Amino acid sequence: MRTHEPNSVGIVAKQYAHFDQPLHLRTGQVLERFTLAYETYGTLNADRSNAILICHALSGDSHVAGYYTNDPDEKPGWWDEAVGPGKMFDTNRYYVICANVIGGCQGSTGPSSPAPDGQPYGLRFPVVTIADMVAAQRLLMDRLGIERLFAVAGGSMGAMQALQWTVDTPERVANCLFLAATPRSSTQNIAFNEIGRQAIYADPRWNRGDYYGADREAPDAGLAVARMVGHITYMSERSLESKFGRTLQGHEQLPYTFLAPEFTVESYLQHQGEKFVQRFDANSYLYITKALDYFDIQEHYPTMADSLRRTSPDTKFLVVSFSSDWLYTAAQAQELVNALHTAARTVRHHEVIAEFGHDSFLVEVETMTHLVGGYLDEQWTLRGASIAAD
Amino acid sequence: MRTHEPNSVGIVAKQYAHFDQPLHLRTGQVLERFTLAYETYGTLNADRSNAILICHALSGDSHVAGYYTNDPDEKPGWWDEAVGPGKMFDTNRYYVICANVIGGCQGSTGPSSPAPDGQPYGLRFPVVTIADMVAAQRLLMDRLGIERLFAVAGGSMGAMQALQWTVDTPERVANCLFLAATPRSSTQNIAFNEIGRQAIYADPRWNRGDYYGADREAPDAGLAVARMVGHITYMSERSLESKFGRTLQGHEQLPYTFLAPEFTVESYLQHQGEKFVQRFDANSYLYITKALDYFDIQEHYPTMADSLRRTSPDTKFLVVSFSSDWLYTAAQAQELVNALHTAARTVRHHEVIAEFGHDSFLVEVETMTHLVGGYLDEQWTLRGASIAAD
Numbered sequence: 001m002r003t004h005e006p007n008s009v010g011i012v013a014k015q016y017a018h019f020d021q022p023l024h025l026r027t028g029q030v031l032e033r034f035t036l037a038y039e040t041y042g043t044l045n046a047d048r049s050n051a052i053l054i055c056h057a058l059s060g061d062s063h064v065a066g067y068y069t070n071d072p073d074e075k076p077g078w079w080d081e082a083v084g085p086g087k088m089f090d091t092n093r094y095y096v097i098c099a100n101v102i103g104g105c106q107g108s109t110g111p112s113s114p115a116p117d118g119q120p121y122g123l124r125f126p127v128v129t130i131a132d133m134v135a136a137q138r139l140l141m142d143r144l145g146i147e148r149l150f151a152v153a154g155g156s157m158g159a160m161q162a163l164q165w166t167v168d169t170p171e172r173v174a175n176c177l178f179l180a181a182t183p184r185s186s187t188q189n190i191a192f193n194e195i196g197r198q199a200i201y202a203d204p205r206w207n208r209g210d211y212y213g214a215d216r217e218a219p220d221a222g223l224a225v226a227r228m229v230g231h232i233t234y235m236s237e238r239s240l241e242s243k244f245g246r247t248l249q250g251h252e253q254l255p256y257t258f259l260a261p262e263f264t265v266e267s268y269l270q271h272q273g274e275k276f277v278q279r280f281d282a283n284s285y286l287y288i289t290k291a292l293d294y295f296d297i298q299e300h301y302p303t304m305a306d307s308l309r310r311t312s313p314d315t316k317f318l319v320v321s322f323s324s325d326w327l328y329t330a331a332q333a334q335e336l337v338n339a340l341h342t343a344a345r346t347v348r349h350h351e352v353i354a355e356f357g358h359d360s361f362l363v364e365v366e367t368m369t370h371l372v373g374g375y376l377d378e379q380w381t382l383r384g385a386s387i388a389a390d
Numbered sequence: 391m392r393t394h395e396p397n398s399v400g401i402v403a404k405q406y407a408h409f410d411q412p413l414h415l416r417t418g419q420v421l422e423r424f425t426l427a428y429e430t431y432g433t434l435n436a437d438r439s440n441a442i443l444i445c446h447a448l449s450g451d452s453h454v455a456g457y458y459t460n461d462p463d464e465k466p467g468w469w470d471e472a473v474g475p476g477k478m479f480d481t482n483r484y485y486v487i488c489a490n491v492i493g494g495c496q497g498s499t500g501p502s503s504p505a506p507d508g509q510p511y512g513l514r515f516p517v518v519t520i521a522d523m524v525a526a527q528r529l530l531m532d533r534l535g536i537e538r539l540f541a542v543a544g545g546s547m548g549a550m551q552a553l554q555w556t557v558d559t560p561e562r563v564a565n566c567l568f569l570a571a572t573p574r575s576s577t578q579n580i581a582f583n584e585i586g587r588q589a590i591y592a593d594p595r596w597n598r599g600d601y602y603g604a605d606r607e608a609p610d611a612g613l614a615v616a617r618m619v620g621h622i623t624y625m626s627e628r629s630l631e632s633k634f635g636r637t638l639q640g641h642e643q644l645p646y647t648f649l650a651p652e653f654t655v656e657s658y659l660q661h662q663g664e665k666f667v668q669r670f671d672a673n674s675y676l677y678i679t680k681a682l683d684y685f686d687i688q689e690h691y692p693t694m695a696d697s698l699r700r701t702s703p704d705t706k707f708l709v710v711s712f713s714s715d716w717l718y719t720a721a722q723a724q725e726l727v728n729a730l731h732t733a734a735r736t737v738r739h740h741e742v743i744a745e746f747g748h749d750s751f752l753v754e755v756e757t758m759t760h761l762v763g764g765y766l767d768e769q770w771t772l773r774g775a776s777i778a779a780d
Contacts, residue, residue, distance in 0.1 A: 027646045127646040187630040187655050188622070194656045195618045199589055202611035221592035228585045229619065232578070240577040246686060254684060256417045256517040258676060263683065265577050266584045286648060293653065294644060296636060
């Protein structure tokens with residue numbers, strides 16, 4: 001039997017919640033029924049006050065921590081270093097939940113799922129927004145009997161969902177942890193996503209989204225290029241430089257060829273693309289990047305602060321940005337912080353000096369444990385004191 | 391008849407120089423014969439001392455300035471604002487030359503040209519480097535009877551060629567104008583180029599480079615994506631934001647669709663891709679991006695300064711970088727400047743505060759006219775004084 005490190009959550013299982021009620025989407029369309037895949041770690045306490053919802057990023061899923069099997073080659077969940085006994089999200093204290101987003105391809109209903117007619121949706125799947133992802137999560141929280149979340153947390157697109165929670169259902173969020181993200185996708189953010197989508201559209205196998213079935217081939221080539229485009233935005237120039245430099249892939253001297261990677265960074269990118277297509281659906285990539293592009297917390301409001309006045313004065317915000325993150329820059333996070341101040345909300349902001357670019361929120365475990373874990377400890381204690389004083 | 395602006399070079403013609411002598415390439419391969427397409431503007435003076443070679447960037451060509459025809463829809467050359475009477479490169483004084491690079495697709499021999507067997511080279515075309523581009527240009531200068539260039543100038547890949555000139559043929563360059571470039575492609579530079587190549591490789595029409603002929607279709611879809619990837623690196627986040635923001639393409643409200651561009655920036659990128667494939671060959675894009683990646687002026691030398699000691703102490707350098715250029719950063723240019731100082735070479739460096747990213751070298755015409763035109767004036771005058779003193 002595999003021995004997990006002592007503070008691992010150990011073996012976990014993906015669960016499924018089926019909803020027969022319609023989900024009314026922001027576009028006006030309706031998803032008549034849907035499923036959410038989710039996982040939980042730790043134990044919900046008696047008064048159901050210790051729940052933390054973690055929202056995942058573009059390519060993430062419900063499997064945040066632990067292992068599905070005892071297979072020694074099995075990799076742990078995508079944020080295993082953050083979730084477990086004594087970790088940033090301490091499962092000795094908190095009940096942690098993560099659900100695959102609607103539109104995804106890791107167990108929740110998305111374009112690769114069967115439509116009511118039994119055939120995969122493909123492009124017939126309705127367009128979803130960050131708000132729709134959150135609306136689906138809210139129904140899951142209802143089902144789990146969680147009225148108020150101690151925290152909603154996420155990095156990147158996960159942070160967008162966390163922020164959306166605070167404006168759409170203010171009374172249900174005590175703390176919003178907004179990590180490595182932007183309150184509004186910038187032009188450059190949209191441009192990079194569009195290039196990824198164009199790479200998928202350009203693959204003839206994409207076939208306008210109609211490629212499912214045993215006799216068909218998925219647009220892996222296009223999706224791999226999309227992933228490479230995304231991947232380069234997750235790393236800083238400096239981290240690419242220090243990780244790969246101009247070192248050659250298995251050669252002493254430049255081979256001068258198109259037929260194999262020459263520099264290690266080329267090999268790395270190709271590997272990222274190849275790995276990704278084994279676990280991700282191209283249509284989901286299209287839908288989720290669109291949701292990212294649509295995201296603008298200020299939409300329909302004259303200022304961002306006006307938009308944030310929809311949040312509750314009781315909700316507290318932790319905003320963490322990273323100096324070398326050029327996908328979602330410190331300036332974008334600062335715009336949120338400024339607007340929260342203007343809206344008279346309680347916010348703490350850390351700009352972490354880190355060299356790993358956007359990935360820093362996953363890589364800088366020690367710093368994040370200190371900042372995020374410390375913040376949660378503090379809020380948990382304050383909350384206890386407040387209850388005692390009542 | 392079309393009326394050109396008074397300081398246009400007017401109607402110009404592409405010329406061709408055919409070379410039956412072999413070009414010995416850095417890879418050890420040989421190109422037995424080749425053609426260079428080139429243009430000239432202004433008049434070579436009696437002592438052949440007023441020649442300036444302009445080297446073009448990745449997607450450029452020999453058509454720097456002026457018009458090919460009187461067609462009122464004809465667009466001028468790619469740096470028309472820089473070359474003409476009274477302009478940055480003043481054709482009243484200088485004889486300006488530009489040649490399409492070897493490996494290109496605008497008249498010089500490249501992968502789309504016929505090989506000795508009469509069929510297009512495709513991937514049989516030998517890999518070329520920046521040094522090979524320069525070697526071909528050198529033979530053209532020989533043919534034009536120009537022993538010593540008053541200046542070699544270029545932006546982006548053009549600057550790499552200009553720098554290569556100074557180390558490969560030090561005695562033949564009086565001034566090197568190195569604009570918006572790097573002395574060594576960084577890991578991130580390579581990564582972006584590799585993504586562009588992967589987009590081309592992923593297009594089934596690419597067919598390992600064998601797609602020429604009236605009955606075949608070129609890998610336009612892949613090349614368009616490659617161009618979009620490149621294009622995004624040419625603009626700063628801020629210039630994208632101020633040019634497009636989150637404005638919608640022909641809609642009052644988000645249409646929520648995959649079938650048409652929603653944001654104007656998407657439409658812009660698609661347009662850039664569509665325009666590009668009409669004028670560029672996908673295999674040339676592969677070859678030229680590889681030449682960019684290979685470029686490292688320090689290759690085989692322990693330090694960059696050691697490498698630059700190959701240049702002549704009589705060669706002077708002007709280095710111009712742009713604050714918002716994140717493709718070839720000010721820090722990369724500074725590395726060259728520092729090394730030139732260490733090598734005891736004469737260098738002037740300007741970091742221009744500009745918001746247009748890498749494109750600034752083309753967009754900031756007034757500043758560039760002042761810096762580059764002023765520098766050339768000054769060096770021309772110094773040269774005259776030196777001759778008078780002899």
